Amino acid sequence: MLEEAKRLHAEGRAVYIVVANQREVGRILDLLGPDHPSIKVETVSSLCNFHWEDMRLRGAHPNCIVLADHYAIESQFWLMLNMLHRFDEPEATQQ
Numbered sequence: 829m830l831e832e833a834k835r836l837h838a839e840g841r842a843v844y845i846v847v848a849n850q851r852e853v854g855r856i857l858d859l860l861g862p863d864h865p866s867i868k869v870e871t872v873s874s875l876c877n878f879h880w881e882d883m884r885l886r887g888a889h890p891n892c893i894v895l896a897d898h899y900a901i902e903s904q905f906w907l908m909l910n911m912l913h914r915f916d917e918p919e920a921t922q923q
Contacts, residue, residue, distance in 0.1 A: 848903040
């Protein structure tokens with residue numbers, strides 16, 4: 829995800845990364861390094877205009893793109909993720 833963020837930023841896109849909490853903001857910023865200060869790393873609560881359904885910031889320029897860290901998705905939607913395969917048929921074991 830971070831490589832994609834860097835690539836999109838190099839193409840001139842305004843890049844935001846959504847993370848689960850403030851501690852993750854610091855961790856992701858450390859991983860990005862000092863060469864990418866324009867890539868914004870925010871929590872769901874700090875991006876009050878973030879819309880999960882279409883992964884956009886309401887009212888933002890069309891050039892803006894939002895990427896979500898897997899931990900943010902797991903933290904926000906863990907109940908839905910648990911439901912994802914709850915009623916699937918168990919896989920038959922091959923013999």
